[in-house]
Amino acid sequence: MAADLWTALFIALLAVFVGYEVISRVPTLLHTPLMSGSNFIHGIVLVGGIVALGLATNLPEQVIGLVATVMGAMNVTGGYVVTERILSMFGRAKAKGGAP
């Protein structure tokens, strides 16, 4: 049982470096879309909400699990749409012939 936790810790350690490396050279221009995009990615919390609600065994767990699922789902769809809208403006500018 504790083995799972250690495995998760190893994985997290590697993920820290991946997260750091991936964005260490990002231009200021992209700070906002990147923040919004990573805001979307932590929407993975929805998966946890679904699991927690699915395994709920009594009313309090169901109620709080439902709250988690609703919030997680908002994080996912809202985060996606906001990022998409911000990025679409870059795309439009380019289509109009702006220099890169």
Next chain:
Amino acid sequence: MTNWISIAIDAVYVVAVLIFILGLKALSGPETARKGIVYAGIAMLVAVAVTFLGFVDTSFALTIPVANLGLIFLGVAVGGFGGYYWARVVKMTEMPQMVAMFNGMGGGAAAAIAAVELLSTLSDHVTSGLSVAGAIIGSISIAGSMIAFLKLQGWMPSKAIVLPARQFVNTGVLIVGVACGVLTLWTSSLFWLAPFFILLLLYGILLTLPIGGADMPVVISLFNALTGIAVALDGFALVNGPLGDAGYAMVIAGTLVGASGSLLTLLMAKAMNRSVGNVFFSAFGATEETGVTMKGSLKPIEASDVAVMMEYANQVIIAPGYGMAVAQAQGKVKELADLLEAKGVPVKFAIHPVAGRMPGHMNVLLAEAGISYDKLFDRDEINAEFPNTDVVLVIGANDVVNPAAHRQGSPLQGMPILDVEQAKNVIVNKRGQGKGFAGIENDLFYRDNCHMLYGDAQTAMGKLVNALKK
């Protein structure tokens, strides 16, 4: 459970995580950014979909109460549609607060999941400890994000709100709140759970109240990273339980966001020449500078005079700020720039890294209006040009052009600014005589070479365009 379903779920999560990383990578490059969010979207879709496989056995019989499944569909539908609709209908200028809002939702979800975990696995101290940690960070993130949202939305005053004995009270609330969490673990009793959550939510509120609106980008970015960490902690708590595979996906995605978000927060704070600690604990903008009296006066100017001035300028530099975003004046600004260029006056744009409410805010709006990237210049690139420029037009920017930043003892001291005061003429378009977001007097407006073009940016730019057409 090592059956084919478990293997399938793991395999899909592995693929989803890989696409998440590729998506994040793509998001950090200008050419690939749009692809990046699509990648991440696909990864999210498959990760969420495959999670439902965990609720059936190998003969596809449901292993959870059907009521729970119904609630899941209800929750996903309500939250999913709500988030989608809200994000669709808001105006482009309101995007910063929407990022704060949806980030808060993620933090809230993380805190709620931790609460469910605590209710069901209180006897397991390792898991519960992780849940308590996730609950602490998630609660601070949702409460803080909501305050950030309210401030940016204008539903509460955006200036720094400073309560007496702030540091003492805040630290006290945090310590007692965390103590309640420890007591929950210690006594294995749910009695302390409610005060635990209430105090941490309160701490999130108290932490964010003293932060002025100008610092909100850094704040939102930090809460974004915190939510990532809370999600990862929840993931750790889940890996021990049934359906632990979902925990791994959360650990990886959450840690990715926690790490990249922390780095992004540091980069943003650096662009403002401040430390993150300074942003959070100095109540920036709440203190009034005393003993400084402004010399000179505010000199209003008419649009027609500005138009003439610009027509005969060797070059015009436009420095936009939040006022342009609020008035949705970027279209008019583009028209103005085109007119001047047609008359042979070169136009450049000076973009301060934190102009507006988010880094890149101005770039996004000007790009929307169709102004090409090669006309946009960073602070470092353009600052040397101001002394040789006849006219600088400041549109709704204030703190980022305030020369008080160069003065000893000013609250703005040390903040890198656009040195527009060095130009021969500075025209400042502003709605009224109010102070900037940081609540500090602007020396610039009192300089001899500075004139004020009062009015809403949209209207004022319209007048300028009309005057130039004549």
